Amino acid sequence: MWLLLVLFLPVVQGSSALVAVSDAVSGPARGSLTVQCRYEPGWETYSKWWCRGAEWKDCHILVQTDGSEQEVKSDRTSIRDDQKSLTFTVTMEELRWNDADTYWCGIERSGTDLGVEVQVTINPVTAQCHYGPGWEPYVKSWCPDADLNSCAIVVLTTGSRLRKNELSINQRKHTFSMAMWGE
CATH class of the missing domain: 2.60.40.10 (Immunoglobulins)
Incomplete structure (x- = not known):
């Protein structure tokens, strides 16, 4: 029992540096949705990303910042980092029914990136x-x-x-x- 607790503790501490404001979001077909992810101080100039895929190791990055507050847009998805509020925002536009999936907010770092799962559903x-x-x-x-x-x-x-x-x-x-x- 103690061994399990000791092994679990580092995973919980590692993920607390990054949290999604909501772990499930939805938007209307042909509309848009917004996801906000908050991070702790010290991560301001790190690259932030948004990726798609149920498995963390196979997740495909859709859009990524360069460590600045400059908005980056790729296809129907954009990302902007507000380093003063320690929040980055992802917007998905022109939603399609097949956009429903598991996505991840992430911060690039040496070793394993920080990431938090977000479920996206599309409403008719x-x-x-x-x-x-x-x-x-x-x-x-x-x-x-x-x-x-x-x-x-x-x-x-x-x-x-x-x-x-x-x-x-x-x-x-x-x-x-x-x-x-x-x-």
Whole structure:
């Protein structure tokens, strides 16, 4: 028992230098989310990073600072270190359903980097459409583009039957609602 406690203690102490404000965050499909990670004094000029992957050893770094407060952007992800508040912030934009995964806030150092796990989930976007009386038996569709001529339909129903994503129809209220997870 004592041996287990002695072996566990260094791991806990090593990880307390870096903490995520929340260990689970979510954002809407096609929207954005922000993650904040706090660190103890002394780590201000170290490089901070954000990586993706359930296994620490196989984690793929998506964006990384150079040890300054300069914002760094890569693809749909950015990172900025506020050294006065001892916090770095990661922003993920244009979220897609397959962005849901395990991510890590990290600080680069010699030996093993500091890291803390963050779970990211993506919430569906819900839209509700109204139609007039008499249109109940007709096909309902959802198109995210403004130009109907070039629209790629993401939901198509016949009556109340679902073709893609999640759809509900209330014929009494003349509405149909759709939950979409993005692409």
